[in-house]
Amino acid sequence: xxxxxxxxxxxxxxxxxxxxxxxxxxxxxxxxxxxxxxxxxxxxxxxxxxxxxxxxxxxxxxxxxxxxxxxxxxxxxxxxxxxxxxxxxxxxxxxxxxxxxxxxxxxxxxxxxxxxxxxxxxxxxxxxxxxxxxxxxxxxxxxxxxxxxxxxxxxxxxxxxxxxxxxxxxxxxxxxxxxxxxxxxxxxxxxxxxxxxxxxxxxxxxxxxxxxxxxxxxxxxxxxxxxxxxxxxxxxxxxxxxxxxxx
Amino acid sequence: xxxxxxxxxxxxxxxxxxxxxxxxxxxxxxxxxxxxxxxxxxxxxxxxxxxxxxxxxxxxxxxxxxxxxxxxxxxxxxxxxxxxxxxxxxxxxxxxxxxxxxxxxxxxxxxxxxxxxxxxxxxxxxxxxxxxxxxxxxxxxxxxxxxxxxxxxxxxxxxxxxxxxxxxxxxxxxxxxxxxxxxxxxxxxxxxxxxxxxxxxxxxxxxxxxxxxxxxxxxxxxxxxxxxxxxxxxxxxxxxxxxxxxxxxxxxxxxxxxxxxxxxxxxxxxxxxxxxxxxxxxxxxxxxxxxxxxxx
Numbered sequence: 001x002x003x004x005x006x007x008x009x010x011x012x013x014x015x016x017x018x019x020x021x022x023x024x025x026x027x028x029x030x031x032x033x034x035x036x037x038x039x040x041x042x043x044x045x046x047x048x049x050x051x052x053x054x055x056x057x058x059x060x061x062x063x064x065x066x067x068x069x070x071x072x073x074x075x076x077x078x079x080x081x082x083x084x085x086x087x088x089x090x091x092x093x094x095x096x097x098x099x100x101x102x103x104x105x106x107x108x109x110x111x112x113x114x115x116x117x118x119x120x121x122x123x124x125x126x127x128x129x130x131x132x133x134x135x136x137x138x139x140x141x142x143x144x145x146x147x148x149x150x151x152x153x154x155x156x157x158x159x160x161x162x163x164x165x166x167x168x169x170x171x172x173x174x175x176x177x178x179x180x181x182x183x184x185x186x187x188x189x190x191x192x193x194x195x196x197x198x199x200x201x202x203x204x205x206x207x208x209x210x211x212x213x214x215x216x217x218x219x220x221x222x223x224x225x226x227x228x229x230x231x232x233x234x235x236x237x238x239x240x241x242x243x244x245x246x247x
Numbered sequence: 248x249x250x251x252x253x254x255x256x257x258x259x260x261x262x263x264x265x266x267x268x269x270x271x272x273x274x275x276x277x278x279x280x281x282x283x284x285x286x287x288x289x290x291x292x293x294x295x296x297x298x299x300x301x302x303x304x305x306x307x308x309x310x311x312x313x314x315x316x317x318x319x320x321x322x323x324x325x326x327x328x329x330x331x332x333x334x335x336x337x338x339x340x341x342x343x344x345x346x347x348x349x350x351x352x353x354x355x356x357x358x359x360x361x362x363x364x365x366x367x368x369x370x371x372x373x374x375x376x377x378x379x380x381x382x383x384x385x386x387x388x389x390x391x392x393x394x395x396x397x398x399x400x401x402x403x404x405x406x407x408x409x410x411x412x413x414x415x416x417x418x419x420x421x422x423x424x425x426x427x428x429x430x431x432x433x434x435x436x437x438x439x440x441x442x443x444x445x446x447x448x449x450x451x452x453x454x455x456x457x458x459x460x461x462x463x464x465x466x467x468x469x470x471x472x473x474x475x476x477x478x479x480x481x482x483x484x485x486x487x488x489x490x491x492x493x494x495x496x497x498x499x500x501x502x503x504x505x506x507x508x509x510x511x512x513x514x515x516x517x518x519x520x521x522x523x524x525x526x527x528x529x530x531x532x533x534x535x536x537x538x539x540x541x542x543x
Contacts, residue, residue, distance in 0.1 A: 064453060084540070085457075092455030104447050119456045163454075 013076070014038045014171050014202045015061065020070030022056055029068070030056045031227045038171070038204065043197045045213050046206040048224035054175070054206040055099065057224065061173050061204065062096045063087060075170070092120055095169035095201075099176045101160040103148040109135060109159045110144045116167040134162040137192065153180035161189060165196055172196060172203045178212060190215050268436035269472050273480035275429040276523045279422055280484025280516050286418030287512040288492075293411045296404060301375045302334070303400030304384060306368035310394040313363075317341075319392035320366035326391045330384065332373050339367040365396075376401065429523060433473075433530040437465055441538055452542065462535040466528045473527035477520030485516065 015038040022031040031053045059065040072079040114131045138158035157180045178186035197203045223230045310316035327336045376399040385397040
């Protein structure tokens with residue numbers, strides 16, 4: 001066994017956390033000494049009890065929060081000292097599914113899904129097909145014009161997922177993406193994530209549903225316990241699909 | 248259906264930027280048009296009066312004896328007519344002088360019990376009156392009319408010019424204050440709208456939207472409202488200005504007759520709603536960019 005060193009990330013690694021700590025205000029740290037590396041094309045589950053710090057860790061991952069200490073590298077660049085004007089470029093390489101969906105309430109399902117492409121400057125005439133395909137993919141092609149308030153929780157969840165993946169992100173971060181759907185739809189959504197993963201996207205799914213973990217056998221598990229990361233499967237020490245690492 | 252402007256425009260719903268801002272901008276533009284029109288009209292008054300009086304000199308013969316006064320006035324006029332640089336000389340008839348001062352002194356002038364009134368000689372030079380020319384004229388006239396007092400006509404209105412100048416500055420200060428109030432109204436409105444749309448802004452940020460993209464959404468919304476309100480405000484302000492102009496025109500005399508606005512002035516006034524819109528857009532942009540810099 002030759003564990004991959006945590007502090008020698010290369011550009012091939014999507015994300016590297018090194019001794020990251022996070023506290024809000026003067027409270028105790030919600031994340032302590034978190035170190036891991038995410039490799040391209042991998043599928044990760046982030047588990048832990050409520051309040052373990054899953055959402056805080058995800059917020060660091062999708063650059064909504066800066067850590068209180070430690071080092072974060074994303075796509076081979078120090079994400080903590082990243083100049084503000086470069087943040088949008090990094091965020092466009094990420095797809096995020098929020099626990100509370102965070103759809104824009106006055107936009108239709110179509111416009112919500114199209115938002116990342118519009119933000120990226122894709123011409124309007126080039127939106128119809130990819131957005132239509134994506135809504136079809138999440139089985140919402142008959143709800144194109146519906147606003148979030150007209151959609152059920154599960155439908156909103158699927159719109160949020162479609163919005164997160166439409167830009168073919170390098171890293172997809174999903175916070176409890178199956179929390180509002182029935183078991184059948186949960187499996188379908190997981191299959192969607194797997195399909196995206198097979199296309200090369202690194203996927204991180206935060207969930208407290210232990211049954212879900214078994215549905216993706218190749219997945220790697222990151223477990224958070226009171227803000228500290230444990231590594232029960234060795235996923236963080238023996239990165240998969242990493243050529244030439246010696247692992 | 249999904250036109251290029253639809254989603255961009257809808258991201259910050261227009262209704263959330265309305266409220267009192269439209270009214271405030273309309274009123275500010277109306278008041279600015281009125282203040283600016285007043286300033287421009289006063290400028291025209293000062294310019295017209297100044298041009299009219301710049302070449303004028305008044306000679307007063309301050310002599311109690313009516314015969315001696317008349318004699319000195321005629322000698323002074325003759326000397327002035329022979330002086331190079333003098334374009335015209337007019338001895339103002341005594342009846343005209345009495346009519347001019349009648350409102351203040353009544354009809355009791357000259358005669359045995361009347362108040363002696365100076366004789367006036369109105370002189371127009373070919374060039375502008377300066378101190379040197381005035382001194383030379385004064386010396387020349389006093390040789391033949393010792394009771395003469397020679398003054399530049401512009402000197403009479405110096406206090407009036409000073410007052411007009413002060414009023415013009417007041418108008419400029421008012422325009423500045425109104426512009427500041429307009430900017431303040433936009434800042435408050437944009438901050439409120441940003442608060443209401445905070446979630447949307449955060450989402451757009453997290454999806455890779457730039458600060459400038461987000462600022463542009465607010466700019467656009469503010470521009471549409473500012474231009475619409477500004478045009479209504481301009482119409483209102485212009486109506487008030489035209490009403491006042493017609494009232495002053497009815498007076499038909501004195502300095503006020505020069506207080507009209509030319510085409511250039513109206514073009515300047517028409518720029519007020521456009522400049523107001525530009526100011527509102529700039530204020531919105533800076534307000535949004537500044538607020539966004541506090542977000543990650």
